[in-house]
Amino acid sequence: MSRNEENKKFWLSLDDLKNSLNLAKAKDNEFAPGMTDEFKPEDMPSHSRRKFLALAGASAAFAATACTDYRDKGEIIPYNKKPDDMTIGVANYYSSTCTGCANACGILIKTREGRPIKIDGNPDHPVSKGKICAAGQANILNLYDPERLKEPLSGANGKFKPADWKDIDNKIIEALNKASADNKEITIITHSVLSPSQNKLFEDFKSKYPTTKIYSYELFNDKNRQSAWKRCYGESNFPVISWSDANVILSLESDFLGNEGNFVEQIRLFAGKRNVDDAKNFNRLYVAEGGMSLTGMNSDHRLRIRPDAQFEFVMSLLNEIIFVRKDSSTVLNSEIETKIKEHKLIDFANKFKLSESVLFSLVNDLISNKGKSIVYAGDILPEVIHIAVNLLNEVLGNNALYNKERGNVKQMPLSENAEIESLINSMNSGNVAVVLHLDTNPVFHFSNDYGYATALKKVPVVVTMCENENESSMRSNYVLPIHHNFESWGDFQTRTGLYSLQQPVIAPLYNTRQKESILHQWLGGNAENYSEDGYHQYIMKNWEQNIYQMLHLASDFRSFWFAALNDGVVNYKAPIPTMQFNFTTSDKFEYKPSNGNVLMLTRNYTIGDGRFSNNGWLQELPHPVSKVTWDNYAAISLNTSRQIGVKIGDMIDINASGKKIAFPVMIQPGMADDVLSIELGYGRKFGGTIGSNVGFDGIQLMSNKNNAQMLIRDVKISKANGKYKFASTQEHHAINEPEVMGFPKQRHIIQEGTIAAYIKNPDFFKDGKPKTEDISIVNRVQYTGTKWAMAIDLNKCVGCGICVSACNVENNVPIVGKEQVLVGREMHWIRVDRYFSNSAEQPETSNQPMLCMHCDDAPCENVCPVVATNHSPDGLNQMIYNRCVGTRYCSNNCPYKVRRFNFYNFRNHLADGYYNKDSLSLMQNPEVTVRSRGVMEKCTFCVQRIMEARQEAIKNGVQLKGSEVKTACQEACPAEAITFGDAHEKDSAIDYIRNHKLGYHVLEELNIKPNVTYIARLRNKAEEVQS
């Protein structure tokens, strides 16, 4: 091989030979021209590879985005300057006042990033003490209701066009001026006037437009009680009762624990005297009623008495106490004495087949607890019974329990029926020029006997101020959308010595105005320069000039005002009124029971007077007695049902005072025979997507007769054609399968005893029961640190369902709708189980809140194939929604059946995605995942609250204290029946209750170690007495 050959150059092609120099150059330059250029498709030749790839990539990306259902949800703009009073992720609380009913409870509104998300009672409020009713809890949904009116409307005959506030203001001011000039009436129809500033506004309005008349009404009212007090004591503002001091309570057709008066306060005070550690001071509740009320469910002794026999009952008791036992020093006038002597208790007992033993125990208890007992009559009973009850309380010296320091106060008495009638007459005769419905719905609420809807046609200008469209707004010329409670300013007084303030917690969501602001604007007589702040200034001025002056404070007004807003309440010492019982006239002092059926029209437990109809959470809250959701019905007793041959769900025709309406029947254990009970507020025609045509309208059966609006006698009932389905969350065993009634006790789900047995032997409860040994074939997990646990005191729980409502709001529990409840798919994480025992005629009721027990050996956990449910080291049974594939095996294996499956994406499913509207997504608690379709969910023990407390403890470098965590249900429970905390925290409440002698677990024998301890209910039975 020669050297030349070694250096020989090889060439591959002719080009190569030619360009070998260029090639060498190119090799030196690693980054060829164009290689490092910016990627600019427009500069590229049309056929370049890179351009092709760019176009292909872009097309794929476009195609992919076009095929997704991505919605532009608007811009999310972070704060670039942090507001002083707000930290992202940390809740702010504002005190305010609820305007859901005439109780005007103090509330505490939790807001996150400016959005109200949870309502609880204001702890500083002396009446509410941190508690609020179910509707108050769920009121948040009304704020975000997508069907709230968003702008003013004008039109007629139910057809409206959006209008401008200024135009409408001008037109109405013109009409008001014209009415004043023509001396025609301007009518304002409002609910109870509880606000001093609103009252002042009315006065100012009246002086500006002198023909103005104010009418106030409530569908559910205490007018009978007021007028009785007026006649007995000369004062219609009756005092509050010190329930917490009453050893014996006799409730006559009154649901003071369920829906009468400030029942949240009453539950608190009643349950306060049901403390098992103070068993000797347990109160004893006698209930004499014809319907089956929540109060009746909690009675120690219950007498079934038709409501129109209550007068005879009270008179017989008076006779027994005054004349038979001769145990009274009260001097009565002779006419009343004669009346009383006509009624004998024995005769009464025989006539209504009542247990003499119970009646005599009652008399004994009343006599031996003079001044320490209370007899309380229901709102629907006529005045004369209230008078007799007042007399009985006087005779027993029970007036000692009237808390005169805190009397009920109204700024303005409710209008008498006669006033309403004369209003309607003048409407018919054309003397009314303007009608203003001030957030009222009289077309729905007034009995048909008045003919209000027809009279309204004769009024030239009808204005309805409302949040949502309603029956009255449909008949108006102007519909003015108003602020929700949480967007409004206000002040309220319902008790002497107490003011409660209302402040907005969110800027108005829509183009609405506060109803008082609207009047305030008209008061100025000018549609220009509306100021959102006008009424706020008006209130402040009123306070500065009147209330602040009256209080004689050292601080200046501004400091006082801001302190008051901060607290939400202003307490002051008010003069104590003197009240002297002085009832002498005996004319008309009688009330005879009729022989026919009697119809009771009562207040419902959830949706108020119909104003919460469009609130699905409340519609879906089970009725505390029947567990029916989304409906009302005519409740009758088993005997009565047999007489007319009907079963649950059959339709009956009700013939009352010349009106005939078909209602579905619910056979309610515990009802008195020949009594029908119908709850009002249902059957709205224009109540929104959720609220329209839910249930039946019983208001049509009401009469316009004073004093007897809600109690209609001589009602004819007959079986009608048709069947109706109730969406009940519990089956009706007491009626359909009486043998099942014994199961809860047989299966040790419900364990009960009596006070007498407990006092005699505190260990009676565990005596004779085999001790279950803790057997396990595997090594148990040892919980050494924190271990979360709950206890529920069944002595205190009245079964009101407020916990359910609170849980719904806290945990974003979806509404499923009636047809889904019908197939058993309600989603409530906590439910209140109601069991009847004894018989369908004389049932004893046991309530039991039921939620996830967070069992140590949870049977749901080992069957989940994907470990979506498992146990935390601090004893929580957890649910990983993202992990869940939805086999439902966990639910099948849960003996308490507390797990809830998302059979649909219920938010999409309910009323065509009603729940999915944008405004409602603002309502969700940001700390709780919104669950999707196909996922199991259940109570978490409010893990978000535990985590918040833990985070706080870590931040502060302290040990987490379990007793500082409160679950939503616990926080809401007005009876304080729920205790939560760390079972390992020494000397904590939960540690004490878990080891209580009355504590038990449901289904203990399964050895799954549940962590919810129930305190067995003790019934405070009177000893058997012989006559």
Next chain:
Amino acid sequence: MSFDYSQELPVIEGKNTFAEITDVISKPLETRPNKKYYIALAISVSLLLFGATCLMLTFIYGTGMWGNNNPVGWAFDIVNFVFWVGIGHAGTLISAILFLFRQKWRTGIARFAEGMTIFAVMTAGLFPLIHVGRPWLDGWLFPYPNQNALWVNFTSPLLWDVFAVSTYFTVSFIFWYVGLIPDFATLRDKTVNKVKKVIYSIVSLGWRHSNRHWHHYEMVYLVLAGFATPLVLSVHTIVSFDFAVSILPGWHTTIFPPYFVAGAVFSGFAMVQNVLIFVRKIFNYEHIITLDTLEKMNKIIIVTGSMVGYAYAMEFFIAWYSGSPIEVFTFVNRAFGDYAWAYWTMVSCNVLFPQLFWIKKIRRSIPLMFTIGVLVNVGMWFERFVIIVTSLSRDYLPSSWGFYTPTVIDTGILIGSFGFFFTWILIFIKTMPVVSIAEVKSVITGGQPTHHGDAQ
């Protein structure tokens, strides 16, 4: 009348030559389908499409389309699953267990029964996948390494199901396929169609009927039969653990494993018997799938039916003997509660009607045995319904009791599952020999050379 007990009764009737057997069995594969076949296929595919539509609605809207509710988390979905797994039991029992016991009468029906097993398990396997709330996440039920670091829960009987059913399917499929290899080779040799020839050549894996091949084949077949035998017992045992391992009264029962296996064999035999009645008629296999064979199957139906009946009685006895009132109520509720009609349908179909097979005339009457076979399957479907639905609808707390009513979609998916199953069966009978050519040849008169010379 005297029998020569030294000789086995012929399994295949008449004198057939090997060629005749090959011809008659391969005939359906060589002829074009007739009108009747298309009608049958049309019906079957319609049912399938109906079910598919219902399933699509379920996927779009959610399991809420079904009647399942809060106490009754499982209903038609799991009823159908257990029912179809049960149907899938006869095949392997016939081909594996009867093979090990040298029951020659199995040869005529084994192939078909195995095919049915495969299709029934395929049908069954759909249900666990579709019954979940989020079927697109079904993959999470399988233990595979993934970036989400998700792992399954080995204590869950549902996971055991995944293994039991997939193992059963795999082994049954292999067993079936191995049995098919000599037949594919025969068909390969016989066909003149080029496409078929290629396909048969591939699937017959180069089988040349050599002595060596047969030797290996028989060993493999025996080993696989040994594998499959415990599976017959294990699959339904594990399916029954879904219930027995739970703490629900009516589910938590130790008798479930044997009871479920007996029930599965029971329903599987009834289904095989039902379908074979048509197959032997349509394809003129009456001399291969003989009345004697059907009668033997009916005998197994009496045995397993009686076992099931015994289990029903024993469940009641143990419920009473346990002294647990909750347990007692569950069973009283089954017999006299809201679903009593389902319970009594089950008892009459599963316990009473099969007892008629004690009568030889009924055992050998085609219409009657068909009717009873249908009733057995109705009864066995209801058995699963009774176990699952009645127990769930009324368990511990009376407050949470609820009633289950199926929806149209539920029924549609059940119907669709029959469509799915029969569509596969119809495809099977036109594409593969439904009777094992090789095995039948071994049992025809004169099939086995003996030292007596040519028999008879």
